[in-house]
Amino acid sequence: MSALSITNVTKSFGDNHILKGISLEAEAGEFIALVGPSGCGKSTLLRIVAGLEGADSGEIVAGGRDLTRLVAAERNVAMVFQSYALYPHLTAGQNIAVPLAMRNLTSLQRLPMIGSMLPGQKAIRKDILRQVTDMARSLKIDHLLDRKPGQMSGGQRQRVALARAMVRQPGLFLMDEPLSNLDANLRVHARGEIVDLHRRAGVPTLYVTHDQAEALSMADRVAVMMSGSLLQLAAPEVIYDDPAHIEVAKFVGQPRINTIASRVDADGAVTLGTWRLQPHERLVPGTDITVAIRSEFLSIADMGTPGLPAHIERLEFLGSEVIVYTKLDAIGESMVVKLAPSDARGLVAGKPVTIVPQGERLMVFGADGARLRADLTFTTLLERAHG
Template sequence: MQVRLEQVTKTFAGSKNTQATAVKELDVTIASGKLVGLLGPSGCGKSTTLFMIAGIHDVSEGHIYFGDHDVTALPSDKRGVGIVFQNYALYPHLTVWDNIAFPLLNAKEMKKRLKQRFAELSPPMANFKAYIQRLVEEAAKLVELTAYLDRKPAELSGGQQQRVAIARAIVKNPSILLLDEPLSNLDARLRVQTRDEIKRIQKQTGITTVFVTHDQDEALSICDEVIILKDGVLQQQGPPQEVYDHPANQFVAEFLGSPQINLVGGSIKANKLYLGNEEWFALPESLSDQPVNIGVRYENIRPDRENRKQAFEATVTSIARTGGTSTVQVRLADGQPMRLHRDSDDVLQEGDRVRLYARPRTVYIFNAEGEKILQC
């Protein structure tokens, strides 16, 4: 099911008759069958957008379409969506079977649709109860919880509880699955394991899925596309690697990547890029003289072993070792800091003077305000 938001705005009433805009004039299309991440810092409008898709929040302005059907004014229970909340919202006194079956047995609109589907089964089944049993078992099998159907939530790990919540959402055979920060309550190991499970389940079911997260590693690792928001405004949408390699502006470049992209001040003079006061390299395109911000990802900076003309000087200030990798902090001649990845064959020590190199095609140039990219 394709999801389309056209000029969608959401405002909330504030104090003293003021209004706060959480989402502003959002135009996005989520292709059918894709896993798409809504990504951005806390307070950027991710969950608000998700809740408008779900029908939990009303739309202040604009329209939401599922396929060609305008669902803007449609109640949540008639939209055919499954939603998984951050806190799982499992019933502690019910078994896994009962938690998964709950929406099938307790939602009037859902039971009505199920009975219609039951009547159309071919070959027919003996009774409605057996049909429910089959749906629950299919959902449990999909999330690999068949052996746990008689257990209570307290007897499960955090990752298993999360999979119960996913099974409860997909047992309804939704057209769209909505996940609101589903991994935030898990430890690091379980987050990696569960995000892989989400990817597997989504691919197996083919359900259009919208995944809200502030963790860019999660989004980049499992999503087909990411939608990046800032202050309720769309910054960029596209495949994760494409957005990482070709950010639309400085905010996107800073938000994606770990460690964060290096950003230093520079300037363009006579179509040459200056790093601080040092001429770096000539630009392939004609750009006007102006102050700029220069972005270079840490994995693209290397010690210069070939005495390149385009190398620049720096001093090593610290080396952080994390297992088998090391991150080197350096300071440029004008005092600006940078980080780079240290290869196993780089022999660097604190205080060393080094010459560093980055291929010009890996250097991003932003205008001084960071609102647009001049070269990518």
């Protein structure tokens, strides 16, 4: 049985369908990143799982418990917010202690004056303090416990928010873009820390982000969402190398994947510039397709080599690699090529060249955006188009 299963969750505000039937399963201890452009519904899904918003239909089961009709407090779910949402009037230590105090102390024991006179309360408070200190030590924020959120830096606040979420050992861990308010250096560092924390806690985690690099680098599996639908849920390598939908292919990877709109010829072949590509599996003649290939699977050869004639528009030197922006002569489409600096020697803007794709890396998507599996064998067979 999976640790978390979301079944067919829908949500709409009026005519605006935010979630169009999302289903998703997470294994015990799994880290799943929900990624997509803003407005795709990923945050809404997270809030529905947390119980902060109600779903119109669908079911959420975690750890064998049906959460669908439980209020947020009863779900044993912890969440880290983009804004951290620390209580501004409490110190870091008090912030971290809140979920424990709410769970372990009765409402009578929490009362300011009377509570401190009740029996048993002292031992519980002591235990809470110990847990808070342990948690703070493991996140290296024990020196900040007496500070208020206003006196801390973004990175420190983010750690306090993490500590507050983790301290009560929740059944499910939700994070809503927890790194997006940090500066770039800190963000990369914090990625590793969160993954590390997650591994130690072993709690299934849903992590919402709009940053595809963050999703790919952190998650066990990545769920790509677009306009209310889950397009693909798979391991990062699969999402990158074998996207199920053109939008997934476009969203993931930097620079963006190259796409060329085309149509299947009468004989089932595909014409691309001066090249005719023969798919092994038959495509229906006359259908509109999109051919896509990632920039690292293109190379640049001298003009006259068999391939796609193009002109170089500009070059970007990034140290370990060079990004070459080109325009295809035949159809005017832009193509981005990623090269090792040694391969880019002698290339200048305006130079006519030939782009040579690795045939087995070409992917074909249908008019509806879904992947056409024909491309798996798309072809190693490249032949020159007549003329």
